[in-house]
Amino acid sequence: MDGKPGFGLKHLVIFVVVAVILNGQYTWWVVESLRENRDRLELERQLILSQAEAAALGVAIRLDKATLRILELPSGVIPPTGDPFPEARVVERSEPQVGWVEDEGRPAFSWPLGGGRATLLYLDPESPRRWLAVTAPSMRLVESSGGNGLPRVTLSPPLDRLAVAPDAGRWNDVLVRYRRHVVLVVLEGTFFLAAMVSAVFLLWIALRREGERERQHQNFVSAITHELKTPLAGIRVALETVLRGRADPEGSQRFLANALTDADRLGDLIEKVLEVTRYTGGGHRLNIALGDLSQLVEEEEIAAERRAAARGVEIESDIAPGVQASFDPEALGIVISNLLENALKYAQGQPAHVSVRLAIEHGEAVLEVADNGIGIATGELETIFRPFYRANDEITRRTPGTGIGLFVAREIAVAHGGRLTAASGGRGQGATFRLVLPGAGTLPEEDFSE
Numbered sequence: 296m297d298g299k300p301g302f303g304l305k306h307l308v309i310f311v312v313v314a315v316i317l318n319g320q321y322t323w324w325v326v327e328s329l330r331e332n333r334d335r336l337e338l339e340r341q342l343i344l345s346q347a348e349a350a351a352l353g354v355a356i357r358l359d360k361a362t363l364r365i366l367e368l369p370s371g372v373i374p375p376t377g378d379p380f381p382e383a384r385v386v387e388r389s390e391p392q393v394g395w396v397e398d399e400g401r402p403a404f405s406w407p408l409g410g411g412r413a414t415l416l417y418l419d420p421e422s423p424r425r426w427l428a429v430t431a432p433s434m435r436l437v438e439s440s441g442g443n444g445l446p447r448v449t450l451s452p453p454l455d456r457l458a459v460a461p462d463a464g465r466w467n468d469v470l471v472r473y474r475r476h477v478v479l480v481v482l483e484g485t486f487f488l489a490a491m492v493s494a495v496f497l498l499w500i501a502l503r504r505e506g507e508r509e510r511q512h513q514n515f516v517s518a519i520t521h522e523l524k525t526p527l528a529g530i531r532v533a534l535e536t537v538l539r540g541r542a543d544p545e546g547s548q549r550f551l552a553n554a555l556t557d558a559d560r561l562g563d564l565i566e567k568v569l570e571v572t573r574y575t576g577g578g579h580r581l582n583i584a585l586g587d588l589s590q591l592v593e594e595e596e597i598a599a600e601r602r603a604a605a606r607g608v609e610i611e612s613d614i615a616p617g618v619q620a621s622f623d624p625e626a627l628g629i630v631i632s633n634l635l636e637n638a639l640k641y642a643q644g645q646p647a648h649v650s651v652r653l654a655i656e657h658g659e660a661v662l663e664v665a666d667n668g669i670g671i672a673t674g675e676l677e678t679i680f681r682p683f684y685r686a687n688d689e690i691t692r693r694t695p696g697t698g699i700g701l702f703v704a705r706e707i708a709v710a711h712g713g714r715l716t717a718a719s720g721g722r723g724q725g726a727t728f729r730l731v732l733p734g735a736g737t738l739p740e741e742d743f744s745e
């Protein structure tokens with residue numbers, strides 16, 4: 296095992312560079328796509344306009360032909376009525392002119408008859424519509440000044456109040472297609488960008504976590520190496536001194552007793568390290584099942600009582616019977632025994648006193664282990680849960696310990712979905728450790744274990 300994380304900053308940088316290039320390409324595609332879409336809309340508009348122009352030209356040619364037929368008549372002859380002039384009137388005009396005039400708000404073709412008279416041929420407003428229906432069925436006649444956004448070509452006079460425009464449905468289809476494409480491209484672009492940003496963000500978080508875990512691992516390894524070396528060096532010095540006969544018999548006894556203490560410390564440390572490797576870092580699968588927590592606490596308390604008696608510590612317990620919770624008995628046993636062991640170690644009043652309380656509060660199992668011992672400074676209530684952290688006071692230094700117990704205990708509590716916290720009024724004020732496990736209940740009384 297080389298201890299290096301599988302994914303490093305270098306990889307993240309490469310990933311971000313690739314993501315930026317891909318994003319650049321994608322943004323270019325989005326811009327191009329929108330531009331192409333806009334060009335396509337303009338092209339369709341031009342196409343419609345040229346069709347409208349052709350249609351408008353068709354109307355103008357038909358009208359020209361109709362007027363040409365009149366112009367070809369001998370002078371003085373009253374032109375016959377018919378399409379597009381269904382109505383003709385002979386009117387008095389002092390200076391009659393040939394060509395289009397406006398009469399009663401209607402366009403009419405004026406044809407002089409001589410003698411101060413003229414024929415007015417009124418244009419049928421329906422004629423251009425009929426012609427258009429034959430020559431360009433997809434086109435409509437609309438007001439030339441209408442503002443409904445349709446592309447249009449205004450007819451030449453005298454029909455310049457009208458314009459040729461495509462069928463509104465057809466133009467709408469073109470617009471709907473254009474807008475749908477814009478929405479699709481923008482959505483796709485946003486989605487891609489969001490996916491890229493999220494991927495980079497998630498990778499960054501994973502990398503940070505990996506780094507944090509790596510740092511913890513390194514700290515742990517260096518601390519453990521140091522912790523293992525110290526008692527080993529002690530044992531070595533003691534054995535060498537005794538073997539080389541450098542101490543008198545009484546001194547040798549003391550050296551050997553110290554070596555034994557160091558060996559115990561080493562054994563304790565190795566056991567705790569095994570617990571750490573088993574229960575921390577998320578690698579261990581806990582065998583969590585519904586069980587009798589009261590029974591487990593009682594068992595641990597009974598085991599602690601023997602040690603308490605040897606140290607002159609009183610234990611008082613208030614364990615609610617039949618408390619049911621989901622836990623791994625082996626792992627939780629380690630937590631409870633660590634808390635009890637610490638309370639016994641650090642209790643110091645006259646008499647030294649430890650209390651154990653188990654109850655259900657708001658559906659959670661609450662175990663409190665309190666002592667009247669050396670207490671914990673407010674600033675250390677959290678730091679004591681760090682691996683290898685031991686309070687820097689004379690009593691703690693004299694008390695054997697590894698500084699791992701609370702770290703493992705909290706890891707196990709958290710793996711159960713619970714929490715482990717410490718409370719204390721300060722140095723010399725005793726300490727209370729509180730373990731909370733969610734989802735607790737009570738067994739019916741007849742099922743209580745003995």
Ligand code: ADP
Nearest residue numbers: 637641670679685686696697698699700701726
């Ligand atoms: P250890 O007790 O082996 O040193 P722990 O991880 O169990 O390691 O505890 C870490 C530190 O927390 C202890 O060294 C001690 O300083 C402090 N501590 C733990 N329990 C108590 C307690 N009951 N009262 C006062 N201090 C405590």
